[in-house]
Amino acid sequence: MQPKIVTLYVNGHTHQVALAPNVTLLQALRDLGYTDVKNGCEKGDCGACAVLLNGQPVNSCLVLAWQAERAEIVTDAGLGTIDHPHPLQEAFADAGAVQCGYCTPGFIIAAKALLDRVPHPTEEQIREALSGNLCRCTGYGQIVEAVQMAAEKMRGDKETRRQGDKETRRQGDKETRRQGAGRTRFGRIDGSGGGRPEGGGR
């Protein structure tokens, strides 16, 4: 069981790490500091470890790190930063779709993959796309609502961009990624969104 040097492309960064063959992509990512990827069941049941692998959402606990060599990997933290959150991240905070937060990165990855394919999903399509992710706190209602809000927002953004707004959000800046991986990343201090209590007040 010889380790080998594996090249991993994560959120726009290149890492070269020596890994044994039995190391999962989940373990490798967490050891590299991508702790937004959560270790839940390690069986493909919960979706907490979901990442985009070449654009497809997969459970990183069921991918060996060697199998992910040279694939493009995107984690939740690669989608946005605390200052420039992705519309999905913003919507999850606004809709109260985050309670303990453990499942959130996986849900956002699964939702991102859905919106990439289906920009205006029905509720049924949302529930189907998120059916590999478990949440034990919120009861899914707010999560579905958050995805609908994000889809709406992204449609609006697209129209704004078409009108000439050149603002681009560079993803994956290492400094902000590290800040973004902290536990306050979904907290909103201005209280502007959603009208629901922050921090699990229900």
Add this chain to the structure above:
Amino acid sequence: MLPEFDLLMPHTLPEALDLLAQGGPDVVPLAGGTALLVDMRGGHLRPRTLMDVSHLPASSEPFGKVECRQEDGHVAVGGGVTIAALVDSPLVARYGPVLGQAARRFANPLVRNRATLGGNLAYASPAADMAPPLLVLGAEVELASAAGSRRVPLEDFMLGVHQTARRPDELLTAVRWLIPPPQAVGAYRKLALRQATAISVVSVAVMVEFDAEAMTHLPESSEPFGKVECRQARIALGAVAPRPIRAHAAEEVLRGRPLTPEAIAEAARLAVEATCCIDDLRGSATYRRRVTEVLVRRALSDVATFPKARKLSGREEEG
């Protein structure tokens, strides 16, 4: 934590087959890992060497593709094709919609992006969800080795719990079936303890080939229910025996008869006799037998009530 193992990473199909020929029974192919890695982590399996086939190029013929070979009337799906790709495949929707139905009920979207058709069949769980639809399509599997390839009917391929006719030096490279005639209608029913991420308690696939002549005379808006005779019926059951099975006696009783409520009920009762259920954490043997009868009845009713117009216009998927 996974146990220790060596990992081979071939880059082409011939290279993979060479490695299998050299390694023999010690080398276990790893595709999506959605079953194998889970069982290894649970301590049920401890292979010394795994060989990754998940990143063989999609162009590897026939391993990575869904193809329709019109010339010999077959559809061929590569062993490395993911379940998600089956869900999306227009060829599957057109020439094997019953497989597409089962693929949509398979585990969950994240697992479907990794799990492969070849892996599902070769791992040979009694509850392998791709098996019943492929059994009713009359599929055969292609097994390739460095020495050549052979074809085995799926019914003779899965032999028992995690047991198949695959030799250790062989890889399941493709699954093939004859394009069903236009007057054939299939249906799939699965009972699991929840809607997603759930292993089947019982799964049922049926495929009924109606009499072509009578179907032609059936009005477009009509259903074959109780009117058109079955020329041939196939019924396959999952998770009710050590391997996915056909219910041959139940199939025979439908031959030459229209799908009346009586004929459907009789076939459903006979299907139960083909089972050999066990108690497990998902359900008791008694429960499985009861559910088998209900699901066979429902699947045959799905077929009987399928409007002819939808079938012929190729929109069967929406059912």
